Amino acid sequence: MLPRRSHELPPTAGLPLRLSDLRPGAATLAADIAAQLGTPPLQLECSGTASLLIALTALHELQPQRRRVVVPAFTCPLVAIAVQQAGLELQLCDLRAGHYDMDPVALRAACDERTLAIIPTHLAGRVADVDDALAVANNVGAYVIEDAAQALGARRAGVSVGLAGDIGFFSLAAGKGLSIYEGGLLLARDPKLHEQLARTAARIVPHRFGWEWKRSIELLGYAALYQPRGLRLAYGNPLRRALRRGDPVSAVGDDFPLTIPLHRVGRWRQAVGAHAATRLPAFLDQLSAQAQRRLPRLRLIDGIEVLDDPAGAQGTWPFLLLLLPDQKRRDAALAQLWQAGLGVSRLFIHALPDYAYLADIVPAQDVPHARDFAARSLSISNSPWMTDDDFETICRTLEAVLI
Numbered sequence: 001m002l003p004r005r006s007h008e009l010p011p012t013a014g015l016p017l018r019l020s021d022l023r024p025g026a027a028t029l030a031a032d033i034a035a036q037l038g039t040p041p042l043q044l045e046c047s048g049t050a051s052l053l054i055a056l057t058a059l060h061e062l063q064p065q066r067r068r069v070v071v072p073a074f075t076c077p078l079v080a081i082a083v084q085q086a087g088l089e090l091q092l093c094d095l096r097a098g099h100y101d102m103d104p105v106a107l108r109a110a111c112d113e114r115t116l117a118i119i120p121t122h123l124a125g126r127v128a129d130v131d132d133a134l135a136v137a138n139n140v141g142a143y144v145i146e147d148a149a150q151a152l153g154a155r156r157a158g159v160s161v162g163l164a165g166d167i168g169f170f171s172l173a174a175g176k177g178l179s180i181y182e183g184g185l186l187l188a189r190d191p192k193l194h195e196q197l198a199r200t201a202a203r204i205v206p207h208r209f210g211w212e213w214k215r216s217i218e219l220l221g222y223a224a225l226y227q228p229r230g231l232r233l234a235y236g237n238p239l240r241r242a243l244r245r246g247d248p249v250s251a252v253g254d255d256f257p258l259t260i261p262l263h264r265v266g267r268w269r270q271a272v273g274a275h276a277a278t279r280l281p282a283f284l285d286q287l288s289a290q291a292q293r294r295l296p297r298l299r300l301i302d303g304i305e306v307l308d309d310p311a312g313a314q315g316t317w318p319f320l321l322l323l324l325p326d327q328k329r330r331d332a333a334l335a336q337l338w339q340a341g342l343g344v345s346r347l348f349i350h351a352l353p354d355y356a357y358l359a360d361i362v363p364a365q366d367v368p369h370a371r372d373f374a375a376r377s378l379s380i381s382n383s384p385w386m387t388d389d390d391f392e393t394i395c396r397t398l399e400a401v402l403i
């Protein structure tokens with residue numbers, strides 16, 4: 001195992017907050033991001049999961065006879081929790097072999113006249129194949145919701161992700177790029193659907209001052225600790241403790257509560273987000289340039305596959321997602337790197353059917369490609385705090401494992 005250092009790199013490249021971001025100000029976060037992205041108005045919610053829950057609730061009101069929601073079998077457990085909390089049925093779709101997209105054949109088999117929505121997912125900032133989901137959705141009369149939780153700022157043909165499908169959402173959770181500790185942004189191409197989302201939220205989302213108070217304190221903690229020294233305390237030490245206990249699910253924060261809170265986001269957190277958002281375009285450009293510089297080095301390593309965007313797409317780069325040839329070598333790499341403070345980690349530990357705590361809400365299903373993806377993937381942070389020396393250390397360690 002590599003020696004541990006006094007500072008710790010985060011697993012994803014979040015935009016660090018500054019003290020001056022914490023001053024009060026105008027609650028213009030959603031409008032400012034919409035202007036940056038060139039989208040129709042965005043609707044701010046208290047999390048990405050809450051955004052998805054509101055989207056599903058609104059769509060179910062439009063199509064009450066349809067209850068099934070088709071999701072990739074390798075995605076965030078919160079997606080399964082949102083489907084459950086909306087009172088709908090989860091339907092898994094296996095991935096394409098060695099890819100984050102849903103398999104086109106499996107997708108067609110999973111969808112029929114009972115399908116309410118299909119959720120293509122822009123995983124790791126990579127741009128997903130929304131067109132295939134749209135083709136299937138049009139055929140069976142379902143909606144498409146783009147899960148862009150990890151892809152705020154990603155574009156296809158110059159247009160923000162989230163606008164090809166009927167609805168899209170972004171996450172503003174801690175560590176996912178721009179953060180107000182917990183938050184989400186909802187997007188609909190069609191103004192009528194946008195109004196429907198606003199009506200649904202007005203009906204089901206209450207003011208809950210206790211939650212907003214808690215999130216405000218958490219945001220202060222995040223602002224203070226999201227730097228290489230603070231992260232050792234807030235991220236690295238708990239990670240290493242969980243790994244020593246043999247609990248990788250908790251190590252990467254995959255152990256979510258089975259109900260998620262719904263409440264309105266207060267003005268102060270919106271102002272903090274709006275202040276930080278002024279730095280977001282330059283930050284995303286910086287990450288993209290750093291990724292483009294580092295990808296060729298990784299690709300020189302025999303046996304490593306780095307996930308990239310399809311032609312014409314410009315994703316975002318919170319981290320680099322790799323596939324190693326097999327689980328044995330992936331695990332050997334992690335044995336060296338996971339606890340080293342270098343920002344090397346895993347995305348989601350399991351395919352959705354393999355989380356014990358989700359057994360009651362995820363159907364047991366054989367999803368070999370999703371399982372293979374979970375077994376062979378690892379992530380390398382694209383944080384600007386990672387130096388070229390750090391990155392070279394990671395590359396050499398991977399080379400040693402792959403010989």
Ligand SMILES: *Cc1c(COP(=O)(O)O)cnc(C)c1O
Nearest residue numbers: 047048049076078149171172173
């Ligand atoms: C994080 C995440 C979500 C949920 O977003 P939160 O803001 O954390 O609730 C949904 N889907 C994917 C793919 C995610 O990574």
